[in-house]
Amino acid sequence: MFKGKFIDNLPKIYGLYTGGFLVFIILMAIAEQAGMTAKTIGILFVAFTVCIYAIIGYLSRTVQVDAYYVAGRQVPTVFNGMATAADWMSGASFVAMAGGIYFGGYTYMAFLIGWTGGYVLVSSLLAPYLRKFGCYTVPDFIGTRYGGNLARFCAVVVLTLASFTYVTAQINATGTIASRALGIPFELGVWVGLVSILLCSMLGGMRAVTWTQVAQYIVLIIAYLIPIFWMSNKNGMGFFPHFMLGEEVARLGELEAQFGLVKNAAADIKAAGVPGGLKSIALPHSGVPEGAMGAWKFISLVICMMVGTASLPHILMRYFTTPSVKAARKSVAWSLFFIALLYTSAPMLATLSKLQLMDPTLATGIIGKPIADVMQIEWVNSWINVKQAFIADFNGDGVLQLNEWFMRGDVVVLATPEVAGLPYVISGLVAAGGMAAAMSTADGLILAIANALSHDIYYKIIDPKADVRKRLLVARSLLIVIGAAGAYIASMRITSILGAVAWAFDFAMSGLFFPLILGVWWKRATKQGAIAGMIAGLASGTAYLIYVYPKFMGNAPWLGIDHLRFGIIGASVCLVVMVVVSLMTPEPDSATQKMIDEVRIPSGKTILGKQH
Amino acid sequence: MSNKEKHWEKTKGLMIITLAIWFFFGYVVFMFGSSLNTASFLGYPLAYYMCAQGSIIAFVVLIFWFANRQEKIDEEFGFTEREGDD
Numbered sequence: 001m002f003k004g005k006f007i008d009n010l011p012k013i014y015g016l017y018t019g020g021f022l023v024f025i026i027l028m029a030i031a032e033q034a035g036m037t038a039k040t041i042g043i044l045f046v047a048f049t050v051c052i053y054a055i056i057g058y059l060s061r062t063v064q065v066d067a068y069y070v071a072g073r074q075v076p077t078v079f080n081g082m083a084t085a086a087d088w089m090s091g092a093s094f095v096a097m098a099g100g101i102y103f104g105g106y107t108y109m110a111f112l113i114g115w116t117g118g119y120v121l122v123s124s125l126l127a128p129y130l131r132k133f134g135c136y137t138v139p140d141f142i143g144t145r146y147g148g149n150l151a152r153f154c155a156v157v158v159l160t161l162a163s164f165t166y167v168t169a170q171i172n173a174t175g176t177i178a179s180r181a182l183g184i185p186f187e188l189g190v191w192v193g194l195v196s197i198l199l200c201s202m203l204g205g206m207r208a209v210t211w212t213q214v215a216q217y218i219v220l221i222i223a224y225l226i227p228i229f230w231m232s233n234k235n236g237m238g239f240f241p242h243f244m245l246g247e248e249v250a251r252l253g254e255l256e257a258q259f260g261l262v263k264n265a266a267a268d269i270k271a272a273g274v275p276g277g278l279k280s281i282a283l284p285h286s287g288v289p290e291g292a293m294g295a296w297k298f299i300s301l302v303i304c305m306m307v308g309t310a311s312l313p314h315i316l317m318r319y320f321t322t323p324s325v326k327a328a329r330k331s332v333a334w335s336l337f338f339i340a341l342l343y344t345s346a347p348m349l350a351t352l353s354k355l356q357l358m359d360p361t362l363a364t365g366i367i368g369k370p371i372a373d374v375m376q377i378e379w380v381n382s383w384i385n386v387k388q389a390f391i392a393d394f395n396g397d398g399v400l401q402l403n404e405w406f407m408r409g410d411v412v413v414l415a416t417p418e419v420a421g422l423p424y425v426i427s428g429l430v431a432a433g434g435m436a437a438a439m440s441t442a443d444g445l446i447l448a449i450a451n452a453l454s455h456d457i458y459y460k461i462i463d464p465k466a467d468v469r470k471r472l473l474v475a476r477s478l479l480i481v482i483g484a485a486g487a488y489i490a491s492m493r494i495t496s497i498l499g500a501v502a503w504a505f506d507f508a509m510s511g512l513f514f515p516l517i518l519g520v521w522w523k524r525a526t527k528q529g530a531i532a533g534m535i536a537g538l539a540s541g542t543a544y545l546i547y548v549y550p551k552f553m554g555n556a557p558w559l560g561i562d563h564l565r566f567g568i569i570g571a572s573v574c575l576v577v578m579v580v581v582s583l584m585t586p587e588p589d590s591a592t593q594k595m596i597d598e599v600r601i602p603s604g605k606t607i608l609g610k611q612h
Numbered sequence: 613m614s615n616k617e618k619h620w621e622k623t624k625g626l627m628i629i630t631l632a633i634w635f636f637f638g639y640v641v642f643m644f645g646s647s648l649n650t651a652s653f654l655g656y657p658l659a660y661y662m663c664a665q666g667s668i669i670a671f672v673v674l675i676f677w678f679a680n681r682q683e684k685i686d687e688e689f690g691f692t693e694r695e696g697d698d
Contacts, residue, residue, distance in 0.1 A: 112663060
């Protein structure tokens with residue numbers, strides 16, 4: 001059945017896999033009709049998919065350096081696109097994005113633009129050139145282009161800070177989903193999540209992560225799209241929701257006017273005892289805030305997310321795995337295509353689920369109905385019991401108003417199938433999808449950190465004579481240590497999912513964006529300039545974060561640049577310092593200049609050898 | 613000007629055009645969000661639509677277009693990769 005090389009058989013293998021997964025969903029649906037309990041279905045969904053990933057991880061084990069670090073540079077464009085999409089779409093994208101749009105409407109959708117537009121920067125400014133360079137890690141490029149261990153070391157520091165901020169949020173998400181689906185406490189769920197993550201990456205490094213990420217993308221996109229199409233069709237809102245929800249968006253505007261968008265006073269929320277992290281709808285769904293400040297807040301967030309995207313090492317390193325420079329460019333396009341499938345669906349999911357709750361003429365509507373009746377609804381009860389939803393009758397009229405219904409953002413995706421009255425098999429599917437999204441991103445991030453530490457710190461700086469066996473042993477040990485550290489911090493529950501995710505982008509852009517692009521696009525950029533830029537960018541960005549973040553110093557943001565946008569400060573400082581210092585120091589030697597010329601053309605040998 | 617320099621000039625030109633289109637769909641559109649929203653497309657308010665789908669689709673098309681253009685430039689100057697270059 002499978003003749004020839006593994007790579008040639010990929011379409012067949014993943015085609016079978018997708019078919020198998022669909023059959024599994026149907027079997028679960030039949031089992032549900034036959035009386036299998038919701039809990040068992042949830043466990044089976046998560047356990048089945050995680051086992052598949054573990055098997056792929058085991059089959060992709062390797063003892064070769066280039067397979068471990070860059071998957072042997074033979075991942076075809078479309079598959080690398082899928083793997084990047086899974087790498088990219090985190091627990092936050094899957095679980096929290098629709099919830100963010102649900103509460104924040106248009107203003108939140110700046111994230112959608114930022115998290116997609118960044119790929120234009122990746123394709124035109126970076127990915128093809130980094131691929132031509134032939135590096136194993138992002139600091140590998142900085143270290144070779146600028147020369148010297150200090151530049152390399154600074155890049156590793158920025159990479160570690162940005163990726164680690166991100167990874168705790170992902171492990172947190174796997175923990176939340178594992179604990180819900182398997183019915184275990186969150187603190188245990190985090191460790192179960194970690195073991196699943198490591199099963200995918202430990203034995204095969206980048207090669208194993210690539211092939212599990214493709215599998216995870218397939219699960220997560222199916223899990224995201226099926227409920228949207230089902231809900232839309234079930235309620236007669238449109239056969240193809242993406243192009244047919246215009247009326248529903250307008251209807252939401254009417255309902256907002258009818259119920260009124262009320263922002264609750266913090267004192268009222270506290271007095272009513274609303275659990276932390278729960279919100280009520282207080283912003284319009286499609287309305288645009290008036291004035292220049294509103295537009296600037298939107299645009300500044302877009303800047304941070306776009307530039308951050310182009311600086312995040314776990315994404316950039318995916319393009320090191322393609323067979324050629326040409327393939328790296330195409331692969332960025334496919335990545336964004338696969339990402340767009342989910343991102344253009346998130347607003348539709350938010351619209352559908354919001355309407356189902358808000359429209360009193362629908363059977364599922366709860367706003368505007370007597371609270372006593374709403375409390376009888378099964379899903380309302382079960383989410384209130386786990387403190388993910390809350391009802392506070394502020395005006396004491398016994399009727400549920402829009403500002404009296406509180407929910408956690410994540411619940412929008414996780415509970416929507418139940419709210420819409422879809423069979424439980426869909427909830428199980430959504431849990432498996434969320435798990436896939438969080439696991440795939442966590443894998444990419446942990447691997448990015450461990451690879452930078454093992455390749456750039458251990459091999460390049462500490463022990464350049466280490467043999468392959470020892471290098472891979474160090475790489476794998478670091479993987480476990482970093483994963484465990486992330487899980488430990490996640491189990492302490494420090495920040496909400498989204499705050500932390502946006503910070504990772506800001507950290508990455510503060511320290512890495514300009515050293516990366518100027519390394520290719522400006523020959524005059526010097527080692528001293530890059531080092532000064534990285535240090536000044538990261539330090540100023542971090543200082544500004546401490547200055548504005550409410551839980552630290554809490555000062556008033558300058559020009560609306562709050563803690564989600566501190567990268568604007570960091571990256572600007574980085575650019576100025578890097579340019580000034582570069583111009584003050586002697587220009588790079590002719591060998592470096594020649595190397596940059598070589599990087600700029602696709603043909604010829606990579607700068608760094610196949611194995612280095 | 614050497615072949616390499618000409619190739620780089622063209623590559624730079626393409627990069628600037630690409631980023632100009634990117635800037636339009638990523639920023640210019642949203643500078644005028646509140647006035648755009650009075651118009652509608654497929655029944656959606658226009659700014660909302662651009663945010664939910666319009667600009668995202670534009671980015672996908674833009675990157676595919678960019679990749680093809682750049683391949684043509686590489687071909688023109690004879691810098692296309694051959695099998696086994698790596």
